[in-house]
Amino acid sequence: MKIVCLIKFIPDVEDFKYDHERNVLIREKMNQILNPEDAVAVAFALNVKKYYPSTTIELVSMGPQSIIPKLEELLRLDLDQATLITDLAFVGSDTYATSRIIAHYLNKHKVDLILTGTHTLDGDTSHVPAQIAQWLGLPHLSNVNSIHMNSIDLGRLELSVDHDQEIMSFAVSTPAVLSLQKEAPYKLPYVRFEDLNKDVSERLKMLSLKDFDLKREDVGFEGSKTKVIKTFAQTLKKQTKIEVTTDEAGIQTVYDYLKDKGFLK
Amino acid sequence: MKKILIYCDTKPEDLSLVGAVELMVDEEVSLTAIGYKEHCPSGNSVYDEILLIDDQKIMAYDTMNLCDLITEVHQKNNYDIILFPSTQLGRILAPRVAIALHVGLVADVTDLHLNHGIIEMIRPAYSGKLLAHIEALGTGPLMMSVRPGVFQPKAVQLKSTNIRELHGYQPKPSQIILLQTRLKPSTEDIRDSKILISGGGGVLEHFDHLEELATLLNAQVSASRRVVDSGLVSRRIQVGQSGKTVSPKLYIALGISGSVQHIEGLKNVETIIAVNTNKNAPICSLATLVVEGDAVDFIDKLSTKIKKIV
Ligand SMILES: Cc1cc2nc3c(=O)[nH]c(=O)nc-3n(C[C@H](O)[C@H](O)[C@H](O)COP(=O)(O)OP(=O)(O)OC[C@H]3O[C@@H](n4cnc5c(N)ncnc54)[C@H](O)[C@@H]3O)c2cc1C
Ligand SMILES: Nc1ncnc2c1ncn2[C@@H]1O[C@H](COP(=O)(O)O)[C@@H](O)[C@H]1O
Numbered sequence: 001m002k003i004v005c006l007i008k009f010i011p012d013v014e015d016f017k018y019d020h021e022r023n024v025l026i027r028e029k030m031n032q033i034l035n036p037e038d039a040v041a042v043a044f045a046l047n048v049k050k051y052y053p054s055t056t057i058e059l060v061s062m063g064p065q066s067i068i069p070k071l072e073e074l075l076r077l078d079l080d081q082a083t084l085i086t087d088l089a090f091v092g093s094d095t096y097a098t099s100r101i102i103a104h105y106l107n108k109h110k111v112d113l114i115l116t117g118t119h120t121l122d123g124d125t126s127h128v129p130a131q132i133a134q135w136l137g138l139p140h141l142s143n144v145n146s147i148h149m150n151s152i153d154l155g156r157l158e159l160s161v162d163h164d165q166e167i168m169s170f171a172v173s174t175p176a177v178l179s180l181q182k183e184a185p186y187k188l189p190y191v192r193f194e195d196l197n198k199d200v201s202e203r204l205k206m207l208s209l210k211d212f213d214l215k216r217e218d219v220g221f222e223g224s225k226t227k228v229i230k231t232f233a234q235t236l237k238k239q240t241k242i243e244v245t246t247d248e249a250g251i252q253t254v255y256d257y258l259k260d261k262g263f264l265k
Numbered sequence: 266m267k268k269i270l271i272y273c274d275t276k277p278e279d280l281s282l283v284g285a286v287e288l289m290v291d292e293e294v295s296l297t298a299i300g301y302k303e304h305c306p307s308g309n310s311v312y313d314e315i316l317l318i319d320d321q322k323i324m325a326y327d328t329m330n331l332c333d334l335i336t337e338v339h340q341k342n343n344y345d346i347i348l349f350p351s352t353q354l355g356r357i358l359a360p361r362v363a364i365a366l367h368v369g370l371v372a373d374v375t376d377l378h379l380n381h382g383i384i385e386m387i388r389p390a391y392s393g394k395l396l397a398h399i400e401a402l403g404t405g406p407l408m409m410s411v412r413p414g415v416f417q418p419k420a421v422q423l424k425s426t427n428i429r430e431l432h433g434y435q436p437k438p439s440q441i442i443l444l445q446t447r448l449k450p451s452t453e454d455i456r457d458s459k460i461l462i463s464g465g466g467g468v469l470e471h472f473d474h475l476e477e478l479a480t481l482l483n484a485q486v487s488a489s490r491r492v493v494d495s496g497l498v499s500r501r502i503q504v505g506q507s508g509k510t511v512s513p514k515l516y517i518a519l520g521i522s523g524s525v526q527h528i529e530g531l532k533n534v535e536t537i538i539a540v541n542t543n544k545n546a547p548i549c550s551l552a553t554l555v556v557e558g559d560a561v562d563f564i565d566k567l568s569t570k571i572k573k574i575v
Contacts, residue, residue: 095360096369124507125372130328130360139329139440142357158444163353164501165454169444170326176440183500225369225402229385231395243544246558251566254538255574257554261536263460263482263515264571 007038009067010122037117043186056080075200076191087208092221099131118179133177142179270344273300274352282348284416288377315428330436332361351410371409414510460484466491467520505530519560523548
């Protein structure tokens with residue numbers, strides 16, 4: 001069984017600070033973290049490998065070279081390979097171009113299972129997995145919250161999907177794209193102490209535009225189907241408002257307000 | 266005249282996507298709805314035409330076949346705009362259709378502007394401190410997803426709707442089989458609540474205090490993503506861009522700063538009461554009543570007062 005995990009490193013949102021007085025983003029010291037749901041997907045793949053040691057796991061990520069140390073950290077777990085798709089030409093790719101590039105790579109390999117997160121914390125479009133599934137002609141499910149380990153060898157996976165008020169169980173034939181959700185009960189293990197500084201560079205492969213049969217105009221800004229025209233900070237419509245504090249008079253005001261509007265009987 | 270295709274995946278009476286059309290088209294429109302029977306109006310409606318998908322032939326969640334079907338319908342009719350609701354299914358179906366038609370897709374549009382004939386789709390970006398205006402490139406159709414409840418049409422005009430079942434379509438054998446559906450134990454939905462008591466980063470570990478006030482006001486409890494991310498509560502009760510869009514009559518925001526993404530989840534809320542140690546937090550400019558101070562202190566004092574008087 002060959003599993004590919006699609007992973008993305010994102011700016012740590014908790015690091016984002018906004019200066020409301022000056023209306024600017026404070027970007028200093030922004031740390032890159034593995035998108036939490038992608039970590040859940042990698043953790044699940046590692047579980048499969050524990051059950052079925054013949055499993056191979058490859059991480060695939062499209063992003064800047066600055067994430068190499070992060071990929072190497074992951075490779076010190078029991079993972080077989082990491083592929084970093086990286087080229088300045090790819091900068092500016094929207095989800096159409098991104099999914100096209102990644103799908104081009106995956107198309108050349110025999111893969112049984114492609115695991116992703118349901119969405120990323122920064123972009124939050126959840127487009128990429130479904131788009132890759134369409135490029136490759138594979139079935140896809142998202143919000144997967146568990147996969148039954150026993151079903152894995154059968155060419156047909158049984159899994160549950162968290163559908164708002166319901167839990168739905170499905171059987172899916174492989175190969176397939178499955179997007180895990182954060183609530184799924186899989187956690188990344190720690191790297192073994194003796195492996196902390198292990199050299200894993202041999203298992204890290206880097207690919208750039210020339211490794212793809214794609215043209216310059218198929219990728220990046222040119223290859224995208226959407227374009228950001230401008231960004232701006234939201235201006236909030238000011239309400240005429242009452243301001244109080246939590247002292248006795250303030251609480252009384254709130255109480256009277258609730259009563260007056262019929263929120264309190 | 267602009268031809269619009271709308272995928273229906275919510276209640277038949279939900280007209281959010283029709284509301285979106287109003288904002289981006291200033292000429293006559295022909296509206297076609299496509300979806301399963303349970304999600305489409307059953308008689309005359311705002312749509313000119315309704316195309317019903319046969320659930321015996323294609324199961325919801327078989328997005329490969331749904332995508333093929335929608336692509337085929339589009340190729341026959343050449344729509345100018347195709348809209349999807351950002352429901353769980355819409356979120357995995359829309360991207361497939363966008364690839365099949367080789368067009369761009371913008372997710373979770375929260376506002377729309379028609380600017381000299383160009384449709385600008387607006388959504389939060391860069392950790393949501395900013396809003397991005399996005400334009401689609403290429404020849405179309407224009408595709409986007411919109412969260413239910415974000416837009417409401419101003420004028421609703423009933424038409425004599427032509428309802429048709431989609432026949433003559435042969436789906437491929439499905440690669441996904443539904444085995445079982447189970448209801449989750451708790452089925453309360455924050456979208457149904459008239460009053461929401463909502464907590465954020467300012468109440469984190471004291472989140473359980475909110476329940477007391479919620480019970481007294483016959484309300485439900487909701488949260489910002491800050492609290493959800495810290496693992497204290499389930500994502501089911503998250504308000505905002507990656508949570509739910511809510512329209513309660515009263516929203517009490519306790520220790521919530523009011524980031525763009527959070528505010529995107531508040532539509533047509535009549536009254537906001539904001540309790541915050543910082544009265545300049547963005548949420549306070551949206552509030553009718555601002556209480557400066559500690560949120561837990563506020564809950565305790567207000568609860569005591571209500572209990573004393575009741
Ligand atoms: C793609 C994306 C999607 C997102 N989607 C969502 C979403 O759906 N919903 C959402 O909520 N967020 C979302 N976010 C996160 C959002 O940007 C903010 O990080 C989040 O809303 C902050 O939550 P908060 O205001 O509760 O917490 P904080 O930013 O920590 O603010 C805490 C507030 O509480 C006040 N406070 C502190 N102590 C007290 C006290 N003792 N008493 C009273 N007040 C106090 C502070 O003054 C401050 O205003 C998203 C982010 C991204 C990048
Ligand atoms: N640049 C990328 N490289 C690898 N995987 C990605 C990339 N972008 C998105 N993904 C995968 O797609 C999932 C959903 O991302 P998104 O569509 O950006 O919300 C992520 O959880 C990843 O598994």
